[in-house]
Amino acid sequence: MAGDLKAALANADVIHERDVLEQAIATMADAINADLADGPRPVFLTVMHGGLPFAGQLALALGERGLDCEFDYLHATRYRGxxxxxxxxxxxxxxxxxxxxxxxxxxxxxxxxxxLLAVRNWCVEQGASDVRIAALAVKRHDRCVDGIRADYAGVDVPDRYVFGYGMDYHEQGRNLPRIYALR
Known part of the structure; x- marks a missing residue:
């Protein structure tokens, strides 16, 4: 069954454990803080639903480093399950x-x-002076649209169907504490 999370987990490899992801988030927070600490208060926009687990961790890590942000969210999707x-x-x-x-x-x-391109363009249309992208994972392939990259990236993942830590398997498994890739 395509939507069976237990079957997916049995047919998946763990790509990144939670401790690796937490370290990547800490490293990203260091870089973001170094870049933004002396500037105006940034707007921290979480892209729902997938960005939620990562965004919560990143927000706390930024707070530990003294970077205050104004929080909001958006929900734009092309997948809908x-x-x-x-x-x-x-x-x-x-x-x-x-x-x-x-x-x-x-x-x-x-x-x-x-x-992300459509969302970034929308932010610019709304008058944003600068738009930076923080992504927990970046998929390794050469199919990314021109002009889109993560300014702050956590981990690389293979060009396979990945899920966990915000990414879903047929709208399931977003709250898994590691990243998996189907075999």
């Missing part, structure tokens, strides 16, 4: 004004980047 993307659907746009602000987009993964 499917394994390939379609047209972008906005489920929630941020209420915070982005005019003249530095925006830190926080998401679970940079795969091909179509959703």
């Amino acid at each position: 499917e394994t390939s993307g379609g047209e972008l659907v906005w489920k929630h746009r941020p209420a915070t004004s982005l005019q003249g602000r530095l925006v830190l987009l926080v998401d679970d993964i940079v795969d091909e980047g179509h959703t």
